[in-house]
Amino acid sequence: MVTDLRKCVTCHACTVACSAEWGVPAGQGRTHVRTTPLAGTFPDLMSSPMVEQCNHCEHPPCLEACPSGATFKDVAGVVQVDKDVCIGCGFCVDACPYDARFIHSLNRKVDKCDFCAPRRARGEQPACVATCTAHAKYFGDLEDRDSDVYRMVFRDGARRMETHSVAVGPNVFYLGKPEHLDLALTNFPPHPPRLLTAGQTLQKVVRPLLIGMVAATFLGQAIAFFAQIRKGEEEHDD
Amino acid sequence: MTSVIPSAPVPLSYEEAAVMGQRSMKKHHVAIMIVHWFNAATWILEVTTGVALITSRLFSVAPAWFSALVTGVFGSRANLLTFHVALGCLWIALLLPYAIFGFRNYLRAEMLNFFEEDDRRWLVIRLKLILKRTTEALPPQDAYNAGQKAFALVVWAMVPLVAASGLVMAFQLVSTAVVGWAVVVHFMAVGAVVAGLLVHVYMGAVFPEEKPAFFSMITGNVNELFAYRHHFKWWRKVKLEEQAREQADQPKVGAPGAP
Numbered sequence: 001m002v003t004d005l006r007k008c009v010t011c012h013a014c015t016v017a018c019s020a021e022w023g024v025p026a027g028q029g030r031t032h033v034r035t036t037p038l039a040g041t042f043p044d045l046m047s048s049p050m051v052e053q054c055n056h057c058e059h060p061p062c063l064e065a066c067p068s069g070a071t072f073k074d075v076a077g078v079v080q081v082d083k084d085v086c087i088g089c090g091f092c093v094d095a096c097p098y099d100a101r102f103i104h105s106l107n108r109k110v111d112k113c114d115f116c117a118p119r120r121a122r123g124e125q126p127a128c129v130a131t132c133t134a135h136a137k138y139f140g141d142l143e144d145r146d147s148d149v150y151r152m153v154f155r156d157g158a159r160r161m162e163t164h165s166v167a168v169g170p171n172v173f174y175l176g177k178p179e180h181l182d183l184a185l186t187n188f189p190p191h192p193p194r195l196l197t198a199g200q201t202l203q204k205v206v207r208p209l210l211i212g213m214v215a216a217t218f219l220g221q222a223i224a225f226f227a228q229i230r231k232g233e234e235e236h237d238d
Numbered sequence: 239m240t241s242v243i244p245s246a247p248v249p250l251s252y253e254e255a256a257v258m259g260q261r262s263m264k265k266h267h268v269a270i271m272i273v274h275w276f277n278a279a280t281w282i283l284e285v286t287t288g289v290a291l292i293t294s295r296l297f298s299v300a301p302a303w304f305s306a307l308v309t310g311v312f313g314s315r316a317n318l319l320t321f322h323v324a325l326g327c328l329w330i331a332l333l334l335p336y337a338i339f340g341f342r343n344y345l346r347a348e349m350l351n352f353f354e355e356d357d358r359r360w361l362v363i364r365l366k367l368i369l370k371r372t373t374e375a376l377p378p379q380d381a382y383n384a385g386q387k388a389f390a391l392v393v394w395a396m397v398p399l400v401a402a403s404g405l406v407m408a409f410q411l412v413s414t415a416v417v418g419w420a421v422v423v424h425f426m427a428v429g430a431v432v433a434g435l436l437v438h439v440y441m442g443a444v445f446p447e448e449k450p451a452f453f454s455m456i457t458g459n460v461n462e463l464f465a466y467r468h469h470f471k472w473w474r475k476v477k478l479e480e481q482a483r484e485q486a487d488q489p490k491v492g493a494p495g496a497p
Contacts, residue, residue, distance in 0.1 A: 065296070067292055067421050068319065069292070069293035069315055085319050087410065087417060088410040089417045090418050091418060109410065196418055198422050199421075202425060207299065207425070209426075210299065214436065216433075224368050225440070227370070228446065
């Protein structure tokens with residue numbers, strides 16, 4: 001997906017369309033439109049809009065953080081959530097550098113943009129793309145050389161919103177003047193992937209302990225078992 | 239005439255042992271046996287499906303092919319989770335009444351009396367015997383030996399945690415943070431039980447000296463010789479009760495029919 005920030009008029013039509021399409025509760029959203037504070041000195045002031053959503057990253061940190069395997073990447077590279085497998089632990093919400101995930105306040109499971117998978121299955125464009133009043137959003141196959149997104153990314157220089165420290169390969173690209181894009185990135189930078197304290201406890205304490213405990217018991221028994229075999233059959237009270 | 243019941247194990251003659259080996263004693267109620275095997279089947283299925291559900295590199299405890307295999311059997315991860323949750327709920331529904339109403343009958347206070355001197359010594363000597371570091375005799379035990387009691391304590395402590403954390407995760411109870419911690423608790427509690435289960439299964443199915451204990455979970459009975467040698471305190475209690483009953487049944491002197 002490519003968002004042309006030069007065209008965005010911050011009308012929020014995309015967020016409204018998205019929320020209406022997917023029944024997102026009030027106060028939550030799969031996509032957000034933000035505006036940076038003014039920068040520079042009068043009269044050379046500037047500001048930039050920023051449209052945020054799931055970036056369907058090349059190396060999504062949310063996927064690793066998911067303990068139940070509800071988050072997966074489909075064949076097209078779109079990061080999806082299987083609601084029937086999600087347990088609502090929130091590990092992925094904290095892991096996402098772009099804060100694109102949230103716990104749906106009604107079903108208490110994780111929710112996020114899936115590039116409108118059901119609409120795409122019907123051959124339609126994602127709701128935000130179809131609704132954008134300024135035609136600032138483009139969706140297509142980055143591997144198709146005839147597509148708009150291919151042209152924007154590889155010829156017009158649409159870029160990823162990533163920093164040196166957080167580069168997970170987001171697949172939503174932005175077009176705009178370099179200074180505007182820099183301003184947006186400085187104001188809304190991705191944070192390094194985090195793992196909740198519960199997740200860290202699970203990874204660094206409980207998992208090694210569990211494997212160690214089971215392995216030690218197993219090993220102890222293997223030793224006892226071989227000692228028993230060496231001793232051979234004996235008479236017992238049966 | 240009633241025989242004298244010894245207060246501590248005494249060496250048995252060959253004939254005595256042969257006779258006792260033929261006599262059986264009732265060890266388990268049929269309800270316990272059904273619950274035991276239902277529980278065993280549940281644990282095998284729940285651990286298999288549970289392990290297969292964890293695919294993240296950060297948390298997984300089994301290789302990826304195992305997860306793929308189990309998921310393949312169930313058709314999809316959603317089916318896998320549905321099965322895991324449904325069986326877990328059935329398990330809670332059936333075990334909860336057992337835990338509440340069976341407490342007086344089955345989970346006897348004698349099992350909680352874990353820190354007896356005999357039990358402590360039994361654990362130490364049992365371990366030394368396996369490691370061939372002693373030839374000492376094991377101290378007399380009650381209906382359940384110290385190893386079984388230790389495992390029971392682990393299970394009693396962990397099973398409520400497994401059930402509660404499972405319900406929290408399955409139905410997103412309380413809050414997101416609580417669900418997150420429930421994952422940790424579920425892992426830890428199941429791990430502790432599984433480590434104990436390995437010993438339990440080994441002792442029951444492989445360890446030759448406990449073979450009658452394994453079959454007692456199928457027939458409900460153990461032979462008296464095994465009871466005498468492995469669970470002397472229990473054997474003595476049963477014998478004393480039998481004796482008391484017999485004496486009560488004897489007609490009183492002077493009553494009609496009395497000698």
